[in-house]
Amino acid sequence: MRRRHFLNAVGAGLLLPVGRGAWAVSAPAAGPANKKLIVVMLRGAVDGLNVVAPVGDENYLRLRPTIGLAAPGMEGGALDLDGYFGLHPALASLQPLWAARKLAFVHASGSPDATRSHFDAQDYMESATPGRKNTPDGWMNRLVAALPGPRSPSRLLGIGPVLPRILSGQAAAVNLPNVAAAARADLLDRPAVKAAFDELYANHPRFGRAYADGRAAHREVMDALEEGQMSREMQAADRGAPLPNGFPDDAARLAGLMRNDPKIQLAFVALGGWDTHANQGAATGQLANRLAPLGQGLAILADRLGPLFDDTVVVVMSEFGRTARENGNGGTDHGHGNVMWVMGGKVRGGKVYGDWEGVGDAKLNEGRDLPVLTDFRSVLAQISEEHLMLGDKRLEQVFPAMPQKRPGFRIVAA
Amino acid sequence: MALNLIHRASLALLAAVLMATGAASAADSDARALHVLNRLAYGPRPGDVERVAGMGVQRWIDQQLHPETISLPSDLNARLAALDTVNRSAGESLAEFLELRRDVRMDDEGAKQRRREAEMRASRQAAEARLLRAVESPRQLEEVMVDFWYNHFNVFAGKGIARALVTSYERDAIRPHALGSFRALLGATAKHPAMLFYLDNVVSSAPRPDAKGKARGLNENYARELMELHTLGADGGYTQRDVTELARMLTGWTFDQKRLARTGETFRFDAGRHDAGTKTWLGREIAPAGQQEGEYALDVLAMHPATARHVSRELAQYFVSDEPPQALVDRMAATWLASQGDIRAVLATLFASREFLAPAAAGTKFKTPYQYVVSAVRASGVPVANVGPLVNTMSQLGMPLYGCQTPDGYKNTQDAWLNPDALTRRIAFAAALAAPLDPAQLQATLAGSISPRTLGIVQRNPDNLRAAMLLGSPDFMQR
Numbered sequence: 081m082r083r084r085h086f087l088n089a090v091g092a093g094l095l096l097p098v099g100r101g102a103w104a105v106s107a108p109a110a111g112p113a114n115k116k117l118i119v120v121m122l123r124g125a126v127d128g129l130n131v132v133a134p135v136g137d138e139n140y141l142r143l144r145p146t147i148g149l150a151a152p153g154m155e156g157g158a159l160d161l162d163g164y165f166g167l168h169p170a171l172a173s174l175q176p177l178w179a180a181r182k183l184a185f186v187h188a189s190g191s192p193d194a195t196r197s198h199f200d201a202q203d204y205m206e207s208a209t210p211g212r213k214n215t216p217d218g219w220m221n222r223l224v225a226a227l228p229g230p231r232s233p234s235r236l237l238g239i240g241p242v243l244p245r246i247l248s249g250q251a252a253a254v255n256l257p258n259v260a261a262a263a264r265a266d267l268l269d270r271p272a273v274k275a276a277f278d279e280l281y282a283n284h285p286r287f288g289r290a291y292a293d294g295r296a297a298h299r300e301v302m303d304a305l306e307e308g309q310m311s312r313e314m315q316a317a318d319r320g321a322p323l324p325n326g327f328p329d330d331a332a333r334l335a336g337l338m339r340n341d342p343k344i345q346l347a348f349v350a351l352g353g354w355d356t357h358a359n360q361g362a363a364t365g366q367l368a369n370r371l372a373p374l375g376q377g378l379a380i381l382a383d384r385l386g387p388l389f390d391d392t393v394v395v396v397m398s399e400f401g402r403t404a405r406e407n408g409n410g411g412t413d414h415g416h417g418n419v420m421w422v423m424g425g426k427v428r429g430g431k432v433y434g435d436w437e438g439v440g441d442a443k444l445n446e447g448r449d450l451p452v453l454t455d456f457r458s459v460l461a462q463i464s465e466e467h468l469m470l471g472d473k474r475l476e477q478v479f480p481a482m483p484q485k486r487p488g489f490r491i492v493a494a
Numbered sequence: 495m496a497l498n499l500i501h502r503a504s505l506a507l508l509a510a511v512l513m514a515t516g517a518a519s520a521a522d523s524d525a526r527a528l529h530v531l532n533r534l535a536y537g538p539r540p541g542d543v544e545r546v547a548g549m550g551v552q553r554w555i556d557q558q559l560h561p562e563t564i565s566l567p568s569d570l571n572a573r574l575a576a577l578d579t580v581n582r583s584a585g586e587s588l589a590e591f592l593e594l595r596r597d598v599r600m601d602d603e604g605a606k607q608r609r610r611e612a613e614m615r616a617s618r619q620a621a622e623a624r625l626l627r628a629v630e631s632p633r634q635l636e637e638v639m640v641d642f643w644y645n646h647f648n649v650f651a652g653k654g655i656a657r658a659l660v661t662s663y664e665r666d667a668i669r670p671h672a673l674g675s676f677r678a679l680l681g682a683t684a685k686h687p688a689m690l691f692y693l694d695n696v697v698s699s700a701p702r703p704d705a706k707g708k709a710r711g712l713n714e715n716y717a718r719e720l721m722e723l724h725t726l727g728a729d730g731g732y733t734q735r736d737v738t739e740l741a742r743m744l745t746g747w748t749f750d751q752k753r754l755a756r757t758g759e760t761f762r763f764d765a766g767r768h769d770a771g772t773k774t775w776l777g778r779e780i781a782p783a784g785q786q787e788g789e790y791a792l793d794v795l796a797m798h799p800a801t802a803r804h805v806s807r808e809l810a811q812y813f814v815s816d817e818p819p820q821a822l823v824d825r826m827a828a829t830w831l832a833s834q835g836d837i838r839a840v841l842a843t844l845f846a847s848r849e850f851l852a853p854a855a856a857g858t859k860f861k862t863p864y865q866y867v868v869s870a871v872r873a874s875g876v877p878v879a880n881v882g883p884l885v886n887t888m889s890q891l892g893m894p895l896y897g898c899q900t901p902d903g904y905k906n907t908q909d910a911w912l913n914p915d916a917l918t919r920r921i922a923f924a925a926a927l928a929a930p931l932d933p934a935q936l937q938a939t940l941a942g943s944i945s946p947r948t949l950g951i952v953q954r955n956p957d958n959l960r961a962a963m964l965l966g967s968p969d970f971m972q973r
Contacts, residue, residue: 123900124899124900195728196718196734196737197718197722197728198900198902199722199728199900199902200728233914240892241890241891241892241915241916242892242910242911242913242916243912243913243914245909248909253914254913254914254915255913255914255915256915257890257892257915257919266918266922267921267922267925268918268921268922272956272959273925273959273962276951276955276959276963277921277963277966279951280948280951280952280963280966280967280968281917281968284968286968286972287912287917287968287971290912290913290914290916290917291914291917293914294913294914294915294917294918295914295918297914298918352899352900353899355715355900357693357694357713357714357715358694358697358708358713358715359708407711407712407713407714408697408698408699408701408702408708408709408710408711408712408713409694409697409698409708409709409710409711409713410708411694411713413713413714413715414714414718446734
């Protein structure tokens with residue numbers, strides 16, 4: 081009796097540390113590793129002048145007679161932010177976050193490189209080395225390598241079927257095409273199959289790391305889902321009305337995953353379809369149809385992160401802005417400066433930051449678009465320093481050769 | 495006696511040496527055959543390696559460069575002919591699309607259901623035609639080049655009416671010129687309604703603030719991508735001003751949806767929209783000349799040294815390595831300029847190069863999801879009955895057919911496609927496909943492309959896992 085009891089205790093003792101969710105039962109240690117960053121990249125250059133529109137500028141509607149947003153209070157009008165800027169009405173779901181001062185914007189910001197090529201500009205924004213094409217890695221990868229704390233493949237996570245440039249580099253990173261699929265057991269969970277392929281890929285010089293990272297992340301996600309509330313939450317999300325777009329869905333699941341798997345620290349999502357050269361619409365239409373699910377998704381993300389939202393900063397960015405003047409087809413062509421969105425529990429929100437000179441003809445860059453008055457890297461660097469507690473020396477590794485000029489504002493409280 | 499022994503021993507030694515050399519040269523020519531099958535084709539089908547080695551690698555390459563000399567099997571022709579939506583003209587497809595859209599807008603009974611069914615049918619048939627050819631056509635290089643040029647001149651099928659036009663775009667604008675003249679290819683894409691619509695040139699116009707409809711002014715979209723992606727390259731030395739001026743030169747290059755649906759007219763030059771002013775483009779003064787301004791621009795761009803370098807580099811990246819040797823790119827660009835942009839001649843330079851033929855080049859490219867799926871089906875030797883699972887796998891791997899949203903098309907580099915999730919998904923696909931296969935036959939088909947290390951591990955595993963392990967092996971991920 082006594083002996084059996086003893087054996088059980090030993091057995092339990094042996095099993096516990098290696099069992100499923102062994103990490104989940106230990107409370108995550110307080111410290112910088114618990115600070116999270118989520119980056120949402122809008123590929124294709126979103127029209128920032130209709131996201132946060134200078135409706136108080138007399139030039140705005142002159143430049144945009146058919147696609148400009150009406151003044152707040154008018155039908156289809158912008159949602160007032162500060163008496164000068166107005167938010168696109170399709171982003172109404174973000175209004176409560178603005179009112180609660182959890183959401184801020186940095187206008188006339190972006191990459192100092194003058195290119196109007198989507199592909200070069202995205203590359204520069206992901207490498208954080210504008211003008212330099214041969215940078216081998218992405219800044220989020222360098223960031224995860226520079227942050228203190230234990231290494232784990234899922235610490236740097238992308239949602240999507242491929243691994244974007246911003247995540248690629250020396251440090252481990254994983255991607256989930258969508259969180260729901262990752263929650264399911266796969267073929268390689270069968271022991272015989274797993275053993276066979278583990279052997280094929282073990283230490284393989286070219287593919288061994290990707291294989292191992294994929295399996296490790298899969299186990300972690302499965303564990304997180306089994307231990308936590310995630311599966312119930314996900315079922316609840318699925319039972320509701322089908323969402324109009326994948327992002328609100330992915331945002332809900334990403335939030336659940338981050339709450340259940342404390343190893344995830346940095347996450348990245350890319351959304352396409354912002355290249356509105358024709359027919360972009362004003363309060364309604366093409367751009368509005370894309371903004372609405374984005375706004376919903378961000379609101380859901382904030383909500384579902386729960387207490388973790390206090391430790392999270394969400395940045396929304398896009399490779400460049402669009403022409404201030406609408407073109408002849410109810411659209412806008414490639415421009416320069418844009419608006420960054422910054423959201424989080426400790427964000428000093430309810431404010432549009434950044435130097436701003438208006439959209440008068442003389443103030444436009446090359447006579448056509450917003451100038452870049454705030455370097456996007458300086459905003460990211462500030463978030464990395466103040467929020468993620470990245471030290472000065474390490475900051476230089478993540479954002480090399482950054483201009484010394486610091487933004488004249490503090491967007492996140494330490 | 496002793497002499498005899500020595501004599502016999504030396505004979506045996508000689509025989510062994512001879513056999514070894516024979517085996518080595520057979521292995522060499524198999525390796526070369528495998529290499530060209532992995533690059534100019536979507537990998538070997540059963541018996542391909544022996545066949546190509548037997549006829550000689552160089553002769554096979556020459557034949558592939560002249561697809562018109564290779565006849566298509568009659569059963570493939572019959573299956574392609576049966577795909578009615580694939581064989582329709584652009585006008586017919588658009589007419590059906592517009593009619594269904596009108597019905598849906600008028601809230602006709604069942605119109606949405608009808609439209610969904612028509613779209614699914616057309617998209618399934620388009621995928622079937624593309625994949626049937628990729629898997630079964632003996633004109634493999636032609637299929638490889640169709641995929642290459644489709645990505646180079648990408649049109650996203652998911653944008654509005656492009657859905658009804660991409661089949662014609664591939665068949666009428668890309669395929670006829672896949673190994674022909676780059677200028678002809680450039681012109682065919684420039685004037686096809688799919689491209690005119692996708693990159694908005696269809697609505698680009700000289701300023702007409704009071705005009706009805708959307709075409710009230712200039713649209714830069716196509717002009718920019720024409721220089722950045724299709725010809726000169728992002729570093730091709732043009733400015734924002736050049737983009738705007740080229741857009742002005744191309745104003746009036748358009749098509750009319752109703753006329754296309756009714757009469758089949760795929761392109762028209764609308765002089766009423768054309769900007770009749772003088773332009774300054776790439777340092778040249780362009781006198782007003784209507785449609786000829788655009789034709790002239792395409793002439794200049796097709797023969798521009800920056801274009802020769804940019805497209806040669808893309809070809810070398812596709813066929814040789816992710817970071818292709820500059821010396822090879824330079825030689826290809828020289829052929830480009832000397833041959834007036836003859837794609838076949840440029841490819842011949844590439845395929846004859848030591849950079850391409852070097853044994854060390856074999857296996858260095860990571861397969862795209864498309865190449866992985868098609869090569870696995872080819873290796874299996876199983877005829878394509880249902881393309882559904884193939885199409886779904888490519889979508890899950892981030893490469894849906896005709897589904898690249900952005901005009902740069904899908905990349906073909908390892909950086910773009912190698913990620914932790916992809917390997918798991920490829921393995922799952924391999925396992926499903928391999929279930930009925932005979933591992934010994936599969937191993938024979940893949941011949942030297944599977945390393946001794948992998949073969950050793952495969953041999954130690956149960957028979958029912960071996961075929962899946964071969965197709966899901968690290969070796970089969972590369973070409």
